[in-house]
Amino acid sequence: MGALLQVDRLTVALPTRSGYQKAVDDLSFAVDAGEVIGIAGESGSGKTITALSLFGLLPHGARVTGSILLDGAELLGLTGRQLRAIRGRHIAMVSQDPSTALHPILPIGTQLTEHMRHHLGVSKTEARSRAAGLLETVRIPDPEQALRSYPGQFSGGMRQRIAIAVALAAEPRLLVADEPTTALDVTVQAGILRLLDRLCRERGMAAIFITHDLGVMSATARRLCVMYAGRLAEAGPTSQLLARPRHPYTRGLLDALPHPEAGSAPLVPIGGSPPSLGRVPAGCPFHPRCRYAQQSCATDRPEPEPIAEAHLLACPPDPLRLTS
Amino acid sequence: MSEPGGRGAACTEEPSSPGQQGATREGGTSKRPGGERGQQGASEPVLNLSGVAVDYGRRGRRVRALDGVDLSVARGEIVGLVGESGCGKSTLARAAMGLEPLAAGTVTFEGRPVPPLGRRRRPEYLRGLQMVFQDPYESLNPRRKVGELIADGVRLGGGSRQEGLRRAAELLERVGLPATAVDSYPHEFSGGQRQRIAIARTLVTRPSCLIADEPISALDASAQAQIANLLGELVKDADLGLVLVSHDLSVVRQVADRVAVMYLGRIVEIGDTDTVWGSPRHPYTEALVAAIPRADGAGLLPVDLPGDVPDPANPPAGCRFHPRCPLAQDSCRELDQRLVRVAGREIACHIRSASGSVARVQPSG
Numbered sequence: 001m002g003a004l005l006q007v008d009r010l011t012v013a014l015p016t017r018s019g020y021q022k023a024v025d026d027l028s029f030a031v032d033a034g035e036v037i038g039i040a041g042e043s044g045s046g047k048t049i050t051a052l053s054l055f056g057l058l059p060h061g062a063r064v065t066g067s068i069l070l071d072g073a074e075l076l077g078l079t080g081r082q083l084r085a086i087r088g089r090h091i092a093m094v095s096q097d098p099s100t101a102l103h104p105i106l107p108i109g110t111q112l113t114e115h116m117r118h119h120l121g122v123s124k125t126e127a128r129s130r131a132a133g134l135l136e137t138v139r140i141p142d143p144e145q146a147l148r149s150y151p152g153q154f155s156g157g158m159r160q161r162i163a164i165a166v167a168l169a170a171e172p173r174l175l176v177a178d179e180p181t182t183a184l185d186v187t188v189q190a191g192i193l194r195l196l197d198r199l200c201r202e203r204g205m206a207a208i209f210i211t212h213d214l215g216v217m218s219a220t221a222r223r224l225c226v227m228y229a230g231r232l233a234e235a236g237p238t239s240q241l242l243a244r245p246r247h248p249y250t251r252g253l254l255d256a257l258p259h260p261e262a263g264s265a266p267l268v269p270i271g272g273s274p275p276s277l278g279r280v281p282a283g284c285p286f287h288p289r290c291r292y293a294q295q296s297c298a299t300d301r302p303e304p305e306p307i308a309e310a311h312l313l314a315c316p317p318d319p320l321r322l323t324s
Numbered sequence: 325m326s327e328p329g330g331r332g333a334a335c336t337e338e339p340s341s342p343g344q345q346g347a348t349r350e351g352g353t354s355k356r357p358g359g360e361r362g363q364q365g366a367s368e369p370v371l372n373l374s375g376v377a378v379d380y381g382r383r384g385r386r387v388r389a390l391d392g393v394d395l396s397v398a399r400g401e402i403v404g405l406v407g408e409s410g411c412g413k414s415t416l417a418r419a420a421m422g423l424e425p426l427a428a429g430t431v432t433f434e435g436r437p438v439p440p441l442g443r444r445r446r447p448e449y450l451r452g453l454q455m456v457f458q459d460p461y462e463s464l465n466p467r468r469k470v471g472e473l474i475a476d477g478v479r480l481g482g483g484s485r486q487e488g489l490r491r492a493a494e495l496l497e498r499v500g501l502p503a504t505a506v507d508s509y510p511h512e513f514s515g516g517q518r519q520r521i522a523i524a525r526t527l528v529t530r531p532s533c534l535i536a537d538e539p540i541s542a543l544d545a546s547a548q549a550q551i552a553n554l555l556g557e558l559v560k561d562a563d564l565g566l567v568l569v570s571h572d573l574s575v576v577r578q579v580a581d582r583v584a585v586m587y588l589g590r591i592v593e594i595g596d597t598d599t600v601w602g603s604p605r606h607p608y609t610e611a612l613v614a615a616i617p618r619a620d621g622a623g624l625l626p627v628d629l630p631g632d633v634p635d636p637a638n639p640p641a642g643c644r645f646h647p648r649c650p651l652a653q654d655s656c657r658e659l660d661q662r663l664v665r666v667a668g669r670e671i672a673c674h675i676r677s678a679s680g681s682v683a684r685v686q687p688s689g
Contacts, residue, residue: 042544043515043544155632155633156409157632185408185409186612186615186616187408187612187615187628188632190614190625190627190629194626197625212544213617214619215617216617218619218620218622218623218624219618219623219624222623238621239623242619242621253545256548257574257619258574258575266556267548267552269546269547270549273544274544276514
């Protein structure tokens with residue numbers, strides 16, 4: 001069975017003052033139907049640009065090469081009209097900030113039904129009752145009342161639930177969630193994560209979670225892609241990557257996280273900061289911050305190589321091979 | 325640190341006589357170099373809040389954002405303040421800085437009152453009380469050079485511009501940036517570096533207490549760890565008191581000596597970080613800790629706490645947490661909760677503290 005989404009050698013170059021710079025560089029990954037994967041990395045690693053390229057929503061002037069196949073059909077190069085038939089219908093997005101994702105002066109009901117009527121061609125009353133059902137699914141109390149309310153009348157957590165309901169309105173098969181819980185409190189985050197997990201299982205929906213929070217990944221994604229400076233650093237089963245990271249960057253991300261169980265040992269940050277667009281170092285982009293860097297790392301560009309079943313690593317020296 | 329903490333300190337010295345406390349406290353704070361963790365409990369607080377209440381809102385709809393909170397911070401101590409958004413953490417931080425008018429209670433810094441911000445110049449002695457804001461993209465003027473931004477503090481204290489720039493270079497190195505950064509503009513730096521600049525800016529006045537409102541939540545994971553560590557180092561080296569407001573519980577867990585958990589304008593549990601975290605007693609603290617996702621690859625979903633923080637304009641009667649509390653009983657709807665000492669920390673839950681110990685009434689504003 002082919003993958004639902006197949007991204008192959010995706011490269012996105014954005015226009016900057018110093019010419020075109022690659023924000024995503026030769027990235028490949030796939031998502032099977034019903035599968036939940038995660039894309040992790042610091043800001044500027046190209047996570048969000050990757051997500052936007054799936055929707056044809058890249059900034060004006062961006063140059064895209066490679067291929068993005070949804071169910072075998074190429075998404076790159078589609079016209080606006082063709083894309084509109086796919087966006088929301090087959091792939092939908094939940095963004096980080098629920099207060100900007102919803103239109104502030106349209107009632108919730110309008111925002112939920114617009115989608116359904118456009119994509120599914122259902123009647124007004126049918127859409128209305130489906131919308132109420134969706135709000136119930138995402139656990140908004142008193143859905144009928146909520147349909148008549150405005151986004152400003154809800155708290156941040158509720159708004160994110162509503163934004164998720166809007167994304168689900170046309171029953172997409174792939175949901176892209178870009179930092180869906182970053183703006184939320186930890187208790188609310190737990191609720192949203194459980195909700196997304198349940199929806200994926202119940203509806204057989206595939207999802208891409210994009211976040212810098214490996215804790216969130218651990219809870220939701222079965223497979224994880226770690227990106228750095230627009231490239232794939234490591235990809236594999238989440239449990240394996242978090243328990244035995246092989247790329248020094250994955251290791252660093254994990255070490256920088258406070259562990260709720262650990263004592264109050266100081267956090268181990270990764271020295272330096274991620275390179276900005278156009279200042280990506282030659283060779284392995286991570287080498288200036290890598291404590292295992294060798295001479296070859298500054299010159300040889302690492303390519304993701306399989307090191308185990310479904311586990312890719314772009315670090316030829318593989319210094320963490322023997323550690324656990 | 326076996327000393328009780330905020331409430332303990334407030335109870336040993338009657339909060340009704342702030343002037344008198346000041347006389348004894350000043351001597352104590354200025355003499356103590358390099359605060360060891362073990363000694364902190366015994367030292368006088370550098371910052372003391374007692375029965376602090378803050379109201380927001382207009383005539384018709386008054387919201388009590390902070391309701392009778394007691395908290396004290398000693399030199400060399402990091403007090404973490406956690407809770408969901410809307411629980412009053414930021415209000416508490418702002419009230420402690422004198423940025424919000426108080427509806428009740430007092431705030432003292434080194435024994436002297438912290439007056440609310442007004443049209444008059446802030447008293448000179450408040451130079452030792454400084455704040456780090458959440459968003460370093462907004463707290464630094466984009467049109468001024470980093471050196472100038474930092475030198476402001478020296479000039480306002482009566483120093484020359486030259487002296488200010490020299491001090492700026494020194495402080496930039498202290499926070500881990502090159503001294504040459506004085507000639508750059510804020511936009512040339514990443515979020516983490518900008519937050520370092522903001523921190524260097526507060527250090528100009530040689531503060532004895534910093535209040536940091538979500539200083540790391542706008543930053544990347546690795547920058548977060550760097551800034552958290554930097555704050556921890558500064559507290560130890562310069563013997564500062566630090567109030568660290570954060571919704572990121574794991575960071576507070578890692579760096580704070582004591583932690584105060586807030587819910588709807590009140591402190592519901594406060595104590596030594598390890599004690600509170602290791603075995604939370606208040607059901608709300610339990611829920612918070614259980615909701616943290618663990619990056620252990622076990623694939624376990626964090627535990628949900630249903631419901632939202634209630635509208636502070638119309639707080640539930642009795643225990644404010646009872647509508648979301650798994651342990652709630654009828655009595656919770658009626659009894660106003662008081663902080664009670666239980667198992668090495670204080671909690672405001674009469675169910676969990678039923679096992680005894682003398683109850684103290686939480687002053688409500």
